[in-house]
Amino acid sequence: MSLRRPLGPLLSKVTYRRWVYLILGGAISVPYLLFAAILIPSLVPVVASASNAAVFGLVAAFVVTIASSFIPAVRALEGVAVRELLDDPVPGVVFGPASGWPVRLRSSAMYLLHVAGGFGISLVSLLVPVGFGFSVAAPFTGRIELSAGSPIVVPKGWVSAWIPALFLLGIVLLAYVAWAVGGVLRRCSVALLGLSAADRITQLERRTEQLAERNRLARELHDSVGHALSVVTIQAGAARRTLRTDPEFTEQALGAIEESARAALDDLDHVLGLLRDEAAGRAPQAGLAELPALLSATRLAGADVEAEVRGEALIADVPPVVSRETYRILQECLTNALRHAGKVPVTVLVEVGEDRLDLRVSNRLGGVSVPGRDGGGRGLRGMAERVEVLGGTLSAGLADERWEVVVTVPWGKRR
Structure with a gap:
């Protein structure tokens, strides 16, 4: 009984539904990142430096993300994702066309939080398992082959066993992080997507x-x-x-x-x-x-x-x-x-x-x-x-x- 509470998020289906919700947000962020990546090379000859071009591209991508969040279909998509993957925190809400600008702004804020949080969790969810895969052979070979021709040399044996163990622990902790971030977004969805007093009336x-x-x-x-x-x-x-x-x-x-x-x-x-x-x-x-x-x-x-x-x-x-x-x-x-x-x-x-x-x-x-x-x-x-x-x-x-x-x-x- 004493272990059930700390292990609850790790064993709960809710955690993995929230994780999927966050990975969906990361997937949605990819087109915006590609937009920024394509925009940067086209602006490099115009701006003073590549770093300024990168900043300008990211700002432009952020503006496009905000603009797309007001599309009615995006609000409907976000509503379905919240309802199915965050255990329907706003029952009774119809995610159709917005009834006014307050509803549009709240829906836009929820969408931006979903994309931003999903990008962060998705990036870590990709890097930590990949790092574990590269490091699992380090205690046996003494090398971490991150790229061809430039491996990271580590001691062989138990001395470097902590490296794959650390990445494995990171994967476990990542489940808790996904559970916590998903819970925060669930509470945000209640405030941002829930019915207002006028809607309830x-x-x-x-x-x-x-x-x-x-x-x-x-x-x-x-x-x-x-x-x-x-x-x-x-x-x-x-x-x-x-x-x-x-x-x-x-x-x-x-x-x-x-x-x-x-x-x-x-x-x-x-x-x-x-x-x-x-x-x-x-x-x-x-x-x-x-x-x-x-x-x-x-x-x-x-x-x-x-x-x-x-x-x-x-x-x-x-x-x-x-x-x-x-x-x-x-x-x-x-x-x-x-x-x-x-x-x-x-x-x-x-x-x-x-x-x-x-x-x-x-x-x-x-x-x-x-x-x-x-x-x-x-x-x-x-x-x-x-x-x-x-x-x-x-x-x-x-x-x-x-x-x-x-x-x-x-x-x-x-x-």
């Missing part, structure tokens, strides 16, 4: 919008599919009872089942299209203009619906969101009437004014519910959520032995 807002959209889609499915299933259940029961005695009514009931199921499938296709981000599923949703079809389907289910629409000429001016949500509220009211009261008379009043929309639905209490269904209590809560989003008011309860739902939604210029 934007991400939270986007997440909130997604959750709100999912909540809305859940209400859409609850209202449309719930209404269709209520109609299908009631009509299927009626068709079963009149199959032999009243074929004409049975045919009407089956037609209502077909129509309700088709409408539910259309709504389901719309919702799935939104979830999959498919254009095919983004057909316009039902609104107040589809009220006649909704009322007709409810009548086919056996309910006696008496409807009155006032201000019908203004329906086209109602904002789509108000039209859509009001339609869903009415659909839920009719569904609840069928589900909990049965085939009782239902009165519907829709009044469209210049700055508000009023909806009133009432039905006699029938005391009948769809078999196998306990209600669940989600209908009123869903309607209340819709009305709250629209800034309107909703009241639901008993009024003169009738169940009544009253909704008022503001719209128009004074909304």
